[in-house]
Amino acid sequence: MSILLRIGLMLFSVGQFPPGQNTAQSVLWYLASFIVFIVFFMFWNRIQIRFWLREIEAALNKIKFMRDESRRISIETIKSVGKPKEDPAPRVDQFLEYLFIEPTSMDPSGIVQKFDHLLDVRDLRFKDEVRVIAPGADEAQLNTLENLLEASMDLNLIYKVVRHFYLFGKKTMSLYIIMQLQMIMPLLMQIVEAYMGAAHAFSKGQPIGDGAGAFVAAKLMHGNSFKKIAKDMVISEVPIDGRKVFVLKAEGPGGNVGKPGDAIKAVIDKYKKKVSMVVMIDAQVKLEGEDTGDTAEAIGAAIGGVGTEKYKIEESIFKHKIPVNAILIKQSIQEAISPMKKEVIKGVENAVAVVRRLINDRTKKGDIVIVAGIGNTVGIGQ
Numbered sequence: 001m002s003i004l005l006r007i008g009l010m011l012f013s014v015g016q017f018p019p020g021q022n023t024a025q026s027v028l029w030y031l032a033s034f035i036v037f038i039v040f041f042m043f044w045n046r047i048q049i050r051f052w053l054r055e056i057e058a059a060l061n062k063i064k065f066m067r068d069e070s071r072r073i074s075i076e077t078i079k080s081v082g083k084p085k086e087d088p089a090p091r092v093d094q095f096l097e098y099l100f101i102e103p104t105s106m107d108p109s110g111i112v113q114k115f116d117h118l119l120d121v122r123d124l125r126f127k128d129e130v131r132v133i134a135p136g137a138d139e140a141q142l143n144t145l146e147n148l149l150e151a152s153m154d155l156n157l158i159y160k161v162v163r164h165f166y167l168f169g170k171k172t173m174s175l176y177i178i179m180q181l182q183m184i185m186p187l188l189m190q191i192v193e194a195y196m197g198a199a200h201a202f203s204k205g206q207p208i209g210d211g212a213g214a215f216v217a218a219k220l221m222h223g224n225s226f227k228k229i230a231k232d233m234v235i236s237e238v239p240i241d242g243r244k245v246f247v248l249k250a251e252g253p254g255g256n257v258g259k260p261g262d263a264i265k266a267v268i269d270k271y272k273k274k275v276s277m278v279v280m281i282d283a284q285v286k287l288e289g290e291d292t293g294d295t296a297e298a299i300g301a302a303i304g305g306v307g308t309e310k311y312k313i314e315e316s317i318f319k320h321k322i323p324v325n326a327i328l329i330k331q332s333i334q335e336a337i338s339p340m341k342k343e344v345i346k347g348v349e350n351a352v353a354v355v356r357r358l359i360n361d362r363t364k365k366g367d368i369v370i371v372a373g374i375g376n377t378v379g380i381g382q
Contacts, residue, residue: 005172045175052182056166059185060159063192067159070152070199071096077148077203081141082134092132095149096156098126115307126150140254143232144378147255148202151337155195155247164186190333197338203257207379212301212329213281214380215340215348216355217249217373226382230262234382241357242365248372255378261312267370268316275322276367278313279358281351282374283336283344284328293347294330295354302326303374325358327351 071092078088088262094362100122103114130137130146162181169177196212201208207215221236228251229235238245246267250258286292301313301324317324329347359369 012128044281046173047135047176049173049178052178053166053170054335056162056178056182056185057115057168059189060162060166062189063155063159063162066192066196067152067155070196073199074145074148074152078134078145081137081145083136084134088133091129092149092152094350095126095133096153099152112308112311115306117285119308128257132352134213140252143254143256144202144205145255147288147376147378148199151195151202152333155192155199158188158192158195185326194334194337197334201337201339202378205253205379208285208337208376209331209335209340209344210337210375211340211352211377211380212283212331212344212348213373214249214252214377215283215345215373215375216327216329216351217247217371218252218380218382219348219352220245220371220373221238221247221249221382229266229325230259232256232258233260233263235263235267235381236373240359240369242369243359243363243369245359245369248370249380249382250375250377251382252377253379253381255376257305257374259309259378260372261309264313264372265316268320268322271368273320273322274368275320276363277358278317278322278370278372279327279355280313280324280372280374281327281329281355284330285333285336286330290330292331292335292341293343293345293350295347296328296330297354297358298326298328300324302327302328315348323362325362327358 021022023075075089075092078084078092082088100118103111105111126146126149127142130142130149134142134145165177165181166175169181198208200206220240221240224236224238224247226234226236229248232251233248236247238247248260248267249262250256250260264278268278280302282295282304284302286294301310301311301317303310313324316322329344329351331341331344331347335341335344355371363369
């Protein structure tokens with residue numbers, strides 16, 4: 001409204017005519033200015049909506065381009081790695097339309113177990129689909145291809161949702177729908193660009209920022225033997241300053257996050273109160289103004305996702321009153337799912353030092369400690 005008032009004042013202020021201007025011309029000028037002001041006032045919302053629709057349409061075209069490019073990368077990677085006998089495009093298009101239906105929360109009792117079961121079913125179904133699409137890929141490549149297709153699937157879903165609200169807003173000319181979509185578009189474009197970076201990283205098997213925690217674990221277990229302890233999880237016993245440290249991470253180098261909740265629970269169930277501390281390392285979305293790769297210490301289970309793995313960890317540590325510490329490596333949303341930057345690698349080096357300091361400061365010689373590196377382990381071996 002303040003914009004309208006300023007425009008109106010500007011229009012009326014031009015009534016200062018040079019000498020010689022007659023009264024009739026002055027009246028006509030004021031009348032014309034008043035009519036223009038009224039018309040502008042009446043149609044201002046529609047004019048503004050047209051500007052916003054043009055901005056949204058331009059952004060939507062960019063999202064469509066990235067969606068199509070991600071699909072192309074997925075198909076080319078499958079052809080290169082999976083050696084399919086038939087054109088994988090139709091099966092890829094079918095995969096991109098998959099949806100996950102959450103269990104009902106009307107009765108919260110047992111919802112974690114329901115979520116966990118559905119996620120397991122989803123994971124098995126996706127792996128079976130990728131195995132059919134890319135029969136020539138090994139297990140690590142199958143995991144990475146699955147992550148690549150999931151990134152393309154998320155881009156496809158974002159595009160369809162934005163397109164829906166754009167077309168619906170254009171159809172109804174609803175100021176509030178279009179305004180809200182235009183206001184969140186910069187954030188949406190950041191997320192879309194992040195998924196596009198993830199598609200490039202997964203197609204090449206490169207580590208991503210989210211793998212910072214897994215990278216810390218890999219550095220700690222380097223040179224030590226390891227074994228499988230839970231679904232897609234490996235464990236290595238690492239002696240650090242007289243302590244018995246069990247280091248956990250997702251099984252690499254394929255794209256994988258594993259089941260860290262099951263792995264930590266298995267170790268705690270075996271050693272119970274002999275476990276003196278749990279340390280978790282994970283990526284954290286930084287705030288604007290914070291530097292990429294900075295580390296922060298925290299108390300609690302540092303793990304994202306829908307919450308099923310976090311629930312398992314918290315139940316185990318609460319049952320045996322085990323303290324849990326966390327180390328967070330800061331990065332933006334784009335950096336978290338894009339190829340790992342050198343600043344994040346520096347943060348990983350610092351996190352390794354912080355883990356050793358925590359073990360020295362918070363435990364005694366002979367204690368048992370669990371260190372869990374959380375995150376996608378694409379491109380990161382054991």
